[in-house]
Amino acid sequence: MRELSISHLLGINDLTKSDIDLIFKTADSFKEVINRPIKKVPTLRDITIANLFFENSTRTKLSFELAEKRLSADIVNFTAGNSSLKKGETLVDTANNILSMKVDILVMRHPHSGAAKFLSEKTNTVIINAGDGTHEHPTQALLDCYSIKEKLGEVEGKKVVLIGDIKHSRVALSNIFALQKLGAKVMVCGPTTLIPKYIKDLGVEVSHDMEKALKWCDVANVLRIQLERQDIQYFPSIREYAQQFQVNKEILQNIKKPITILHPGPINRGVEITSEIADSDNSIILNQVENGVAVRMAIIYLLAGSINRS
Amino acid sequence: MKSTEILNSLQVSLTINRLCSQLIENHHDFSESVLIGLQPNGIFLSNRLKNCLENSINKKVLTGSLDITFFRDDFGRKEKPLIPSVTNIDFSIENKRVILIDDVFFTGRTVRSALDAVMTFGRPQSVEFLTLIERRFVQNLPIRADYIGKSIDTIKEEKVTVLWKEEHGKDQILLYSPI
Numbered sequence: 043m044r045e046l047s048i049s050h051l052l053g054i055n056d057l058t059k060s061d062i063d064l065i066f067k068t069a070d071s072f073k074e075v076i077n078r079p080i081k082k083v084p085t086l087r088d089i090t091i092a093n094l095f096f097e098n099s100t101r102t103k104l105s106f107e108l109a110e111k112r113l114s115a116d117i118v119n120f121t122a123g124n125s126s127l128k129k130g131e132t133l134v135d136t137a138n139n140i141l142s143m144k145v146d147i148l149v150m151r152h153p154h155s156g157a158a159k160f161l162s163e164k165t166n167t168v169i170i171n172a173g174d175g176t177h178e179h180p181t182q183a184l185l186d187c188y189s190i191k192e193k194l195g196e197v198e199g200k201k202v203v204l205i206g207d208i209k210h211s212r213v214a215l216s217n218i219f220a221l222q223k224l225g226a227k228v229m230v231c232g233p234t235t236l237i238p239k240y241i242k243d244l245g246v247e248v249s250h251d252m253e254k255a256l257k258w259c260d261v262a263n264v265l266r267i268q269l270e271r272q273d274i275q276y277f278p279s280i281r282e283y284a285q286q287f288q289v290n291k292e293i294l295q296n297i298k299k300p301i302t303i304l305h306p307g308p309i310n311r312g313v314e315i316t317s318e319i320a321d322s323d324n325s326i327i328l329n330q331v332e333n334g335v336a337v338r339m340a341i342i343y344l345l346a347g348s349i350n351r352s
Numbered sequence: 353m354k355s356t357e358i359l360n361s362l363q364v365s366l367t368i369n370r371l372c373s374q375l376i377e378n379h380h381d382f383s384e385s386v387l388i389g390l391q392p393n394g395i396f397l398s399n400r401l402k403n404c405l406e407n408s409i410n411k412k413v414l415t416g417s418l419d420i421t422f423f424r425d426d427f428g429r430k431e432k433p434l435i436p437s438v439t440n441i442d443f444s445i446e447n448k449r450v451i452l453i454d455d456v457f458f459t460g461r462t463v464r465s466a467l468d469a470v471m472t473f474g475r476p477q478s479v480e481f482l483t484l485i486e487r488r489f490v491q492n493l494p495i496r497a498d499y500i501g502k503s504i505d506t507i508k509e510e511k512v513t514v515l516w517k518e519e520h521g522k523d524q525i526l527l528y529s530p531i
Contacts, residue, residue, distance in 0.1 A: 045432040064435070071436040075422065080472035083422035238486075347433025 046344050048341075050162045050169040054219035062223060066188055069333070070339035076112060076161045076335055082317035086115040089346050092140045094149075094150040095172070096122040096133075099333065101307050102172050102182070106149050107148075115346075117138050118145065120165050134164045145347050147342065150174075157225055166171035169344050177285065182306050183216030185337040187224055189259055189330045192314035193302050198225030203255045203285060206314055207236045213306045214265060231255040232287060235276040237298055256297050263304040264289050280313055290316040300324050306329070353528040357506060358485065358512070361529040367390055367501040368397070371482060372404035376450065382413045385449040385479070390466055391419040391437035394454035396516040397484055401453065416441035418452075423465040439469075446474035455514040457483035457500075460493035484526060485512055 048062050075083055093111050094232070095103055103119075110117045120140065131139075137148060140282060147168045150158055155175030162169040173179040191197050202221050208214045208230045221228050222245060229247040230237055235247055249255040267283060277283045295303065303325040311317045318329060359367065379385040382405065389398025395417050404414045421436035452466050463481055470479065484501035490508055504527065506512065513530040 068435065069437070071419065071421070074439050075472075078472045079474055084468065085424075085427050087420045088428070159374065337520070344433050347430075348430060 044336060045347065048342065049173075049345070050158070050178050050344065050349055051341055052162060052169065052171050054160045054180045054183050054216045054223070055178070057180075057220075058221065059223050062184065062187070062220065064194055065184060065340050065344065066191065067339065068344060069336045072339040072343070073113075073336040076332075076339075078121070082112050082114060083113045086110075086113040086206050086346055087342060089113075089146045089349065090116045090118070090144060091135075091342070092118045092145045094120045094137070094140070094152075096150070096152045099172070099209065101152055101270055101334070102151065102179075105331070105334040106170075106172060106181075106338055107282075109335050109342060110333040113339055113342060113346075115147075115337060115342070118143075118321050133161065137161055137165050141165055141239040147167075147346065159305070168349065170341065170345065171213055175212065176215075177212050178216045178219075179212040179306075180216050180342060181334070181338055182213050183220040184341070185330055185334040186213075186217055186263060186304055186306065187220045189304065189326050189333045190302065190339050191224075191227075192333065193326050194260065197221065200226045200261055201229070201259045202226050202261040202263060203249075204263045205231045205252060205255065205289065207267050207276075208232055208265070209236045209238050209239065210268040211254055211265050213263075217263060223247075229255055229258060233283065242311060252289075255295060256289075256290065256293065257303060257315055261302045262289060262302065263306070263338060265306065266308065266314060284313050288312075288314060288316065289319050291318050294319065304328060304330060319321040353511075354363075356527045356529070357521075357524060358527050359502060359525040361517075361523040364484075366526065367484065371484075371501055372408060373497055374399055374461060375401070375405060375482070376408060379449060381409055381411060384529060385451060386416065386443065386445060387451050387453060388416045388441065388445075388466075390452060390454040390462060391417055391439070393456070393514065394452075396514075396518055397455050398453040401461045401482075403433060411431075413449075414443050416443065418469055419463060420465040420469045423460060423469040425465065437473050441473055444474055445470065445476045450476040450479045451499075452479060452481045453483075454481075455484045456512050457481070457486045457497050458490060458512075460491040460495040463495050464493050465517050471500040483516065486511060487531060 048056050056331045080097035109291050119250050148172045149172050151172040157174045158169050158171035187197050218228050231252055242303050305327045309320055358424045387398050389395040402413050405413045416439045419437045421434045476527045480498040482499035483497045486497055486503045487506045488503050509530045513526045515524045517523050
């Protein structure tokens with residue numbers, strides 16, 4: 043397989059295993075590139091990319107921007123806060139106006155699930171989903187799996203637990219799809235109120251006991267409590283949540299085996315994870331950030347190949 | 353397609369030995385010089401040259417491999433995206449005399465890309481280019497090789513294929529002609 047089976051990256055669910063393998067192989071080359079003294083390649087100098095962020099982001103936006111700049115693409119940034127959306131413009135109108143300025147790729151984050159798919163149907167351009175509501179965050183899942191592969195050699199056969207707010211997490215859903223496609227076993231762990239009722243239908247195991255979950259796994263991906271998406275109170279207090287679901291030194295010492303720790307960021311230190319663990323040798327949180335740029339370069343590079351230049 | 357042998361196994365070996373001697377003439381003990389093979393086909397040649405040089409000067413010769421995919425000028429003009437090979441240059445090229453190595457010198461576009469790519473690793477003192485087969489009169493760019501195994505006159509429609517013992521069991525260079 044030498045090209046992607048997709049023309050947009052809307053979600054991991056649309057990808058095949060060969061697509062993911064191809065993205066990882068290409069990301070290997072970009073990881074080497076971004077460690078050179080000159081970290082830039084001229085590949086996409088005739089491509090323009092618009093980053094449309096209708097929702098706050100630090101890491102993902104910076105990572106995409108850096109990936110695009112290192113590929114030599116021209117970029118324009120758009121954030122909802124200071125845009126004409128406030129004046130009543132629709133998503134499609136905003137996108138089409140930007141596309142009229144000869145933009146080739148749209149990278150979009152949006153608070154509504156399905157926004158990326160909607161836009162891909164309404165516009166004639168390449169769409170990369172940088173997170174849509176509580177649906178998917180495909181690039182995050184790809185960089186998580188890439189980081190696991192880099193640390194442990196492979197993803198196949200590994201046991202991965204996703205801990206925390208599964209219900210509101212697009213990272214969780216994309217991770218479940220990606221890990222399963224790569225042959226890992228997945229468990230989700232968190233308070234009953236933050237685990238979707240039918241999640242077992244996706245073929246994942248469910249646990250509400252974090253110590254048991256950690257004993258079972260090779261890798262723990264610790265997710266943030268997404269207070270901004272919680273319209274009602276799902277647990278009595280942050281303190282009580284931390285008592286039951288915080289990954290800390292004491293609980294990991296009880297497990298007596300090394301567990302690779304991931305966190306998609308931003309970290310709430312002292313809530314879902316302690317500083318001691320987030321900064322420990324088994325934590326690959328900063329590797330995730332570095333790999334994020336390489337993986338996003340690979341995705342943009344592979345999708346840009348389908349854009350007709352003539 | 354009709355095929356004609358350009359060099360047989362013995363001739364390939366003699367040519368590499370001659371190129372090796374020419375390199376030593378110009379680069380002496382290689383203390384300031386490095387070999388960089390261009391992926392994918394220049395690697396076999398750069399490894400052969402490395403072995404030949406090391407046997408002659410009894411000293412390690414720094415050798416790397418360079419992939420030029422991201423520096424090509426035809427991105428988006430091919431049907432499928434180009435998938436890169438591995439780049440491995442685990443030494444500094446700053447102020448070094450770099451010798452780029454490829455098996456066949458055709459349009460010159462690969463060498464142009466390689467010049468850009470190699471500069472992302474630092475500022476070399478000089479860059480030279482070595483090729484086993486130079487196809488004369490078909491270059492698209494004003495680039496010439498410094499060391500040439502054999503020059504042949506071809507037309508654009510012809511194809512030169514270099515077979516290496518490591519992959520095909522014997523060394524052989526063939527010219528394929530459309531008639």
